[in-house]
Amino acid sequence: SQKIEQNSEALNIQEGKTATLTCNYTNYSPAYLQWYRQDPGRGPVFLLLIRENEKEKRKERLKVTFDTTLKQSLFHITASQPADSATYLCALDRNYGQNFVFGPGTRLSVLP
Amino acid sequence: EAQVTQNPRYLITVTGKKLTVTCSQNMNHEYMSWYRQDPGLGLRQIYYSMNVEVTDKGDVPEGYKVSRKEKRNFPLILESPSPNQTSLYFCASKDSSYNSPLHFGNGTRLTVT
Helix, strand or coil, X not given: CCEEEECCCEEEEECCCCEEEEEEEECCCXXXXXXXXXXXXXXXXXXXXXXXXXXXEEECCEEEEEECCCCEEEEEECCCCHHHCEEEEEEEEECCCCEEEECCCEEEEEEC | CCCEEEECCEEEECCCCCEEXXXXXXXXXXXXXXXXXXXXXXXXXXXXXXXXXXEEECCCCCCCEXXXXXXXXXXXXXXXXXXXXXXXXXXXXXXXXXXXXXXXXXCEEEEEC
16 A cells, blocks of 8 residues: 655754654655645645655755655754754655645654 | 635534635645645645646545635535544645645634534
């Protein structure tokens, strides 16, 4: 069956460290994968997109990798700050952007 | 300001009383979609629309209806709400390029008693 999982429901790290979040999927063949941030009481906000032929994408302190052989994406936040505390969602495209499936999310807490 | 607007933000209703949640976007996006978010289950797609007068079922369409008569609006209709439709609902839109990101509204928290 098709499944998309994120490594843990919650992750606590110390300020200044690198946070690494994992997204694994089975029985999908996405053309691309996206990462979103969701704050309590708000809708998800797009962060980064990585295509199936890209290994790595960076944006400021954020880095995403995509391994289609392992069927896994890693999302890194370097020099993490308490303001980075939020839930992070990965999303796979299905059918060339016609619809999407989301992972359950990882709630990240960056402790001062 | 570019945005997706949902109304209402909170809604409490009783079983069987028809309701509509409105969604409007001002970005001229062709694609619009509805999701529900439940603890432990994440975001699940209810319906989506690639353009005006074109709608398709997502993963959990039972008990819901949608219509897309205008490009900017995509209302979600619950003809006979039931308690298992208690959830947090999000509307999203994006432009027609296949790898463009979704823009989400701020959600509607629905409680059906």
